[in-house]
Amino acid sequence: MEELFSSIPRLILDGDAIRLSALFFAGLVCHCAAQQLSPGLTTALEEFRARTVSLNGAAKTTAARPPAKLAWHGRVYENFRNNALDAIPHQIAQRGGPQRQLRRNQYGFSVTGPVVLPKLYNGAGKTFFTLTYEGVRESVGQFSLNTIPTTLERFGQYGHVVDPNGAPLRIFDPLTTASNPAYNAASSISETNLQYLRQQFPGNQIPVTRLDPVAQAALAYLPRPNTNAGPFFQNNYFAVTPERNTANGFIVSVDHSFLQKHRVTVRLSNSTGLNGNAANFPTLANSNNPNINSINRGIRVEHVFTASPTNINNIRISAETNQSVNLTQLDARGKPFPRYQFGGTYQSMGQNSPISRDATNNFNLYDSFSSRWKTHRFSVEVYAQSHQTNTFRPQSPEGRFDFTAGYTSLPGIINTGHPFASFLLGATSQAQQTIVISPSYYRWHSQNLHLADTWQINKSLTLTYGTRISHYGQRREKYDRQSNISFKEINPENNRPGALVTANRNGYGRAFAPDWTNVEANMSLAWSILGDNNTVLRLNFNRFYNSAFTNSGHFATQAFNGNQLYLSTNAQLSPALVLAAGLRPSRFPDLRPEAANGTVAQLVDVSGTMPVSNNFGISLQRQVAKNLILNINANWNAGKNQFVGNNLANPNAIPLDNLRFRDQLNTLSFANSLRPYPQFQDFEVASSFALARYRADNLGIQIEKRTSAGFAFTARYQHNSRRDDSSSQVQNLYDRKSGWARSSFVNPQFANFTFLYELPFGAGKPFLASGFTGRHLLGGWAFSGNATLFSGQPLRLQPTFNNTGGVIPQGALYINEVPGVDPHVANPTPNQWFNPAAFVNPPDFTPGTSPRVHPTLLGPGGFNNDMTLNKRIALSGDHSVEFTATLLNAMNHANWNQPDTRIGTVATPNFNAGKIIGSTGGRIVQMGLRINF
């Protein structure tokens, strides 16, 4: 009789309805009689069989399925923004400008369903596809507030220019420089004891005949001031510049299941886009990043094999390519604008890396095998990656020219001279030009093996432990065009350690640093405590290493792609280069051991030191009521040997005890003689030196209600404490411990509230579930929101003047605290956020004594609140229409900008210190319409 029953589905396909019913009934009677079922259960079983006759594929016969109906589902959508719906951003309102333009359309579709080829193939139940397309067209006005030279300054007229305290700023004529016969070398340089005499420009004005023609030509590309946010002449250029972004992309995937144990997925993706960056100047001299054209393509093939109910294997192979091209504006000669950088507050001219082309290819192989044995679940994961990066990215192909106040100052006297005045004279303090002969073709690879076991020790205790073994290959260049400084080699020019070496030559390998192999451990534990399962204690520990350095610029190719450097012998007395003289021609490659002498030499860390972090966490989760879960958690994180860059690692830094040489340090040759490797100016280490430490702890509490009467919410509060020696520049690189301070980028307190409320009307809801009004007008509404409140970040106070002869780099000098003066104010306001009188610029050639980051002062906190209103209209079947209105920054709240943290000297305090200029924010509305089918 069982055989008889199993034949029923086949009979259905044959269409023999009468015979079917008879046999079906006979089968039921026989089957039910054997189980002695009640009449009700017999009827139930009969109904079950009737309703599932097409679902018995596994149990009965694979031929049982009727022809599948075309069950494609998906959506078509459009989201748009238009500035007519928005509030005027506070930044614009404060400058009195009109609304900026915002047009944004994001549109697309997604469709999923069985693959059906009429009369050829019916993939219902086994082969499915998904096709997704999305396009974006956006035009948005981006705003920026910058400081540029006043109109008079452009002509060399400095009579109106003031220092940070509002007093007249004097500029001096470098051509009048003369040694002071009365100079007393035993005393510090001061206005009464000058080493060099220099006359102020008559009327504080540079004669027109002295203006450098190249600088004058460049000024044609610099706009005029158009606002006066202050203080004094600062923040005088406000721009709302259009930015265009476009994107097109699709993803197609096919998913095929076969033999009940196999599933194969193939996924292809392709997208192209223009990532616009608004220009801060509407000319060739724009110093913001250029627009970028990008292309992303990828393919992924995945096979999941369920070998048995306790053994699963998953293998995935993928390849991906990402390409980007900078689209900078070029002049009539096809050249980008040079980069002019002014020390102080003036906005730079020209872009970094204006021309670049990058292509990155990643090839990945991943396999994971999971197996269940008794109370253990074992997993083995293998992950192998191969990377290729082909790059052409000269940072300053037309030169980068730095200007400081020194050349127009009274030598040795701070608060005299001006960087822009030095620019008008064409006198650079430093210049460099990047020469890239050919693209770099980098290759590197990594392999990981992860072993883990989840062991259920008893009913209430589960332990997961594992280890990861990783191997990271160091970066190679396809044609071995890499170089480094080796301290094992003797420099032929000065017979001291440190000379240029190149990859795969003279006994050096294709990569300079050794490959990394490390072992990481992790453990977690979940324990249901207090005798019930409503309370879960979780502990976890992880130890993990960073990936090896893989910088994709032209770092460490100095012998092949050079960076021509021009340095002043004394930036107060003579320029490194005069603009009108132009750059010298250069020759690369230059593989000589001494080829890097006198340059900022590119140095790869060959120590093999690996950045490592440890994390320990504990959480207590308790269900305090139905669907209401309380979670209290604490985490401790610590890391050492973290990667740092040039600002935080310089093996050639001059030790601070040499500050005793005071103004002699301004003489390049003398300063360099104090360096550990005097043949080099400095070292460029990119972000590859493993030196920094951090400690980050947090304590959080979260209460979460999944849903009740249509209302769900999550409320979260977190207290963060983080300290490090690397979140900003460290004054003394030979005493990193002294730089240990609060991390300047962490918000100590953070609160977040998200909610969703589905209005209780319409189908499936308590009220008005039927009728036109209830179902169509009042039904299907949902209201959700996300509010975030956070405290300000720790303030890092900086001196206005840094007269340390370059021993302490710009930005690294700390300030001094004034004893007995409270830095806090009772009620911080934008007019006075903190008390600047509590701090003072350190004296010349003296390190600051305060902590790197202030231990208690915080910047302004912030608040943001996004709201979404959603209306769903059910149509027939699976079809529906959904309307969405999203209000980003719904309350149109403005968050204050950061206060001015520059601290002046006693004689020249910063008038603006502790003050806040303006606020940011503005409500943006996004409307969306989606049709689901």
Add this chain to the structure above:
Amino acid sequence: MQFKKALFPLLFPLAAFAADTIQVPVWPPEGESLPVPTLVAMIGGEKTEVLNAQGPTDDLMLLIVLDLTEDLALVEQARTALLERIEKLPPNHLVGVLSAQNGLRVLAEPTADHAKIAAAIHSQQVGGRAGLLETVEESAQIGSSILAKSGVRVAIFYVTDSDINNYREAFDNPTVNRSDQGDVSRRMDSLVRERMSRVSATLAKEQAPVFITHLSYRNDQLNVAYQTGLISLTAATGGNALIARSNAEVPEYINSTLDHILGHYSVKLAVHNPALKKADVALESEAGELDYRSSYLLGN
């Protein structure tokens, strides 16, 4: 109970003439039984007749639907808990086993043969694509049809560890364009919520209660929306959803859900107004406050 059944035609003489009916899953206060003869039922504020009531010792058809794609350890615990509990079921409680992965499939017809049930549960592979959302409407329709035809108690019980990201349908609005930096649609979970609303609305038309035990509590935004939606959609059918936050909770929640299912009464009420599209049900009993499904969509 047999005595109560015999009394029904006498107690409720209009039962045979009812134009339409609805089946209400009812739970009396803990530790109490439901005194059916004292039950007072109202639909839309109008008193109506109780046509029938099946209690915990009466026949039951339980359809267990397995949707297991993620974690072998959790699945093994769920299997063990299910089988231990099923072993104790009386012979008038039939259990059918279905699979939701790659479409709804029957692994074992409803039977009291515990060995067959165990074999079916063990035969279910862990893997494939998550299928709860794609099958729950169909399984609820099957359950409702059985409920309507047979009058025995029926329950649909999903055991799932599904991740919203493992559905064929993309709910995450995948990042098609990496160059699009102004997109906020990807941090919204409205796609998930829309789908859950759609399923909930469909299930509100079905009368078989749906229960879900999800084996893995997830905290990412999309899965929070998904698991919240599971709670909503089961509530629309009079069932419930429990989401285990630890391994220890898996057997506990499986057992408590099964106890909940086994302990329910299925009360059949007369609906006299054939044009009624929505039925707001109110039940009162001497036993105290009852837990029951109070809202039904009828017809289209």
